[in-house]
Amino acid sequence: MSEKIEFKRKFTEIQPIYSMWLREVIRFFNMKPRVISTIVQPVLFLALLALPMSKLFHGAPPEMEQTMFGGLNFFSFLVPGIVGIGLLFGGTMSGVTVLWDKDFGFLKEVMVAPVRRTSLMLGRTFGGLTVGMLQALITIGVASVFGIWYGFKISSLSGFLLAIVFCVLTFFIFSCFGIILGGLFEGTEGFMAFVNLIQMPLFFLSGAMIPISQLKGVPVLYQIQFINPLTYGVDGLRSALTGSTPFFPIWIDIIVLITVAVVFLLLGAYTFSKMEVD
Amino acid sequence: MYAISTKDLTKKFKNTLAVDHINLDVEEGDIFGFVGLNGAGKTTFILMLSTLLNPTSGTAKVCGYDIIKNKKDVRSSIGLVFEEQAVDIYLTGRQNLDFTARMYNLPKKERIERISRVLESVGLSDRADDKVKDYSGGMLRRLEIARGMLIYPRVLLLDEPTIGVDVQTRRYLWDYLKKVNKEYCMTIFLTTSYMDEADYLCDRVAIIHEGRILSMGTPEKLKYELGENLIFLKVSNSFDEFSGILFKEPWVDRVDIFEDEEGNNWIRLSVKGANVRIPDIVKFAKEKGFSILSIKMQKPSLNDVVLHHIDKIG
Structure with a gap:
């Protein structure tokens, strides 16, 4: 009898999670500038960053592509990196929305509902995830169109599906990361300054634009790459999407990402539950 | 429960x-x-x-x-x-x-x-x-x-x-x-x-x-505690002296100085029962040699109650 009630209680958390998710999605589509920037940003990154940069190695011998970029031309090498930037920025931004709610007082209203803190956080993260995945898919789609001329191609359907898994894990990690940071800061301004500060090294030391092995001779920077979750996300994503040789074995990428995701989820849930209302 | x-x-x-x-x-x-x-x-x-x-x-x-x-x-x-x-x-x-x-x-x-x-x-x-x-x-x-x-x-x-x-x-x-x-x-x-x-x-x-x-x-009880009626007085000469005299009267419950929004000081009398009226007070003042400039009567509001309690503890 009591087990049944307990089960029912667990079941009742689904509706609030869905509710939080729905709110995020409605808010997203209600804000036209956000929708537009979600679509335009990947196009700009591809057209203004990946395309010109790929010209750097124009006419380089094929052996170089083999050794440096795992068998890819530079444009194809950059595409998963750019998807990675989107996941990094988009994920941490979802931490900002926690702060917005805090500023607008909406957080209180949510906190007073008879719902587990973890559910609140999950719903919010899924909402951000939906938007983040939308952007990732747009990026891959646009890259495939550019790819007709620049040699980028999705390797296979299974590779594409695996790539989605990597995207989800990566986004989830940075979303929790954003919430953890959000819980540590009082106001949006301090938070934004810090986020900008930390996003730089996370982005450049992730193998998104510079192959991991190229930094071998640079002491500290080389090692930082190994503690950056984005490194494993981009590495796995790149290999799955393009069929190139990954830096780490793919199962290592997956295990590291899942472990970090679980730890960050717990930390995030803890932060969220401890978040003072006033 | x-x-x-x-x-x-x-x-x-x-x-x-x-x-x-x-x-x-x-x-x-x-x-x-x-x-x-x-x-x-x-x-x-x-x-x-x-x-x-x-x-x-x-x-x-x-x-x-x-x-x-x-x-x-x-x-x-x-x-x-x-x-x-x-x-x-x-x-x-x-x-x-x-x-x-x-x-x-x-x-x-x-x-x-x-x-x-x-x-x-x-x-x-x-x-x-x-x-x-x-x-x-x-x-x-x-x-x-x-x-x-x-x-x-x-x-x-x-x-x-x-x-x-x-x-x-x-x-x-x-x-x-x-x-x-x-x-x-x-x-x-x-x-x-x-x-x-x-x-x-x-x-x-x-x-x-x-x-x-x-x-x-x-709310009624709280207002009643302050007295059923409040009378505000302004006299030409010494406030303190007159309030001292008033305080000794049995029909007066409480006396204090009250400052209104415009910064004017009033003697605030809290009066027992409804049987004391303005003419009685005017007469009383005349007997004691004080002249009243202004007088008004008021039922206490919760406002008075709150301010009274807060003033009391300083």
Whole structure:
């Protein structure tokens, strides 16, 4: 009898999670500038960053592509990196929305509902995830169109599906990361300054634009790459999407990402539950 | 069982005691008001009752549920309206209510029905599908109260429910609250710094200052404690001398100096019974050799009660 009630209680958390998710999605589509920037940003990154940069190695011998970029031309090498930037920025931004709610007082209203803190956080993260995945898919789609001329191609359907898994894990990690940071800061301004500060090294030391092995001779920077979750996300994503040789074995990428995701989820849930209302 | 019952409820922030050992019982179905100045500890008290803040010491029960041990049960039994705005301005009014209804797991049919009913009852039906950022202050307040009502809570907690609202909306909200209190036998606990609000709405009132309850009772009782009638006098010569003489008279309950909004000093007499009239006082003053410049009589308001209690403790 009591087990049944307990089960029912667990079941009742689904509706609030869905509710939080729905709110995020409605808010997203209600804000036209956000929708537009979600679509335009990947196009700009591809057209203004990946395309010109790929010209750097124009006419380089094929052996170089083999050794440096795992068998890819530079444009194809950059595409998963750019998807990675989107996941990094988009994920941490979802931490900002926690702060917005805090500023607008909406957080209180949510906190007073008879719902587990973890559910609140999950719903919010899924909402951000939906938007983040939308952007990732747009990026891959646009890259495939550019790819007709620049040699980028999705390797296979299974590779594409695996790539989605990597995207989800990566986004989830940075979303929790954003919430953890959000819980540590009082106001949006301090938070934004810090986020900008930390996003730089996370982005450049992730193998998104510079192959991991190229930094071998640079002491500290080389090692930082190994503690950056984005490194494993981009590495796995790149290999799955393009069929190139990954830096780490793919199962290592997956295990590291899942472990970090679980730890960050717990930390995030803890932060969220401890978040003072006033 | 009391709807709300606190025992030595205390909250200490760094150096200040925001709520200082408050013992309070609120009967089911009552409208109870916490009256006090800004910073008296009203909001802290309500946040503790709603489980959003943990007390430093002491306990409280809401609908019989402990606010520390049974947080979830407390949360399911209360509706809460915050002092500051707590809605998502980028959603419509209806979407906001829908969000809350889902948070409380209301089934679909009931959700739709209740949302349109509360919207109707606060008079927002025709603006329900506009984004909240286009609402006026009064509409916002009505929406928030509608949301507090959405789950038909057993206890409705309202923190300054009519702050920043025009006279017409205030009266509307008051009557609405009175109505739901009667219809659903809903206990309402509100904080306010408007005395007329407490006077109009509340069955019982507690005056709170610096985290402590100074006085508690029905608005009538509190006003009666101050005397049935207040008489304000202005005399040409020495205030102190005349008030000293007056104080010795058996029909005078209390005498003090009162400063009105324009900065004028009055002698405030609290008079026992209604049998002492202005002509008697004028006559009395003449006998004692004082000339009265101005005189007025007033029934005490809750305002006077609160200021009296706060002045008393300095």
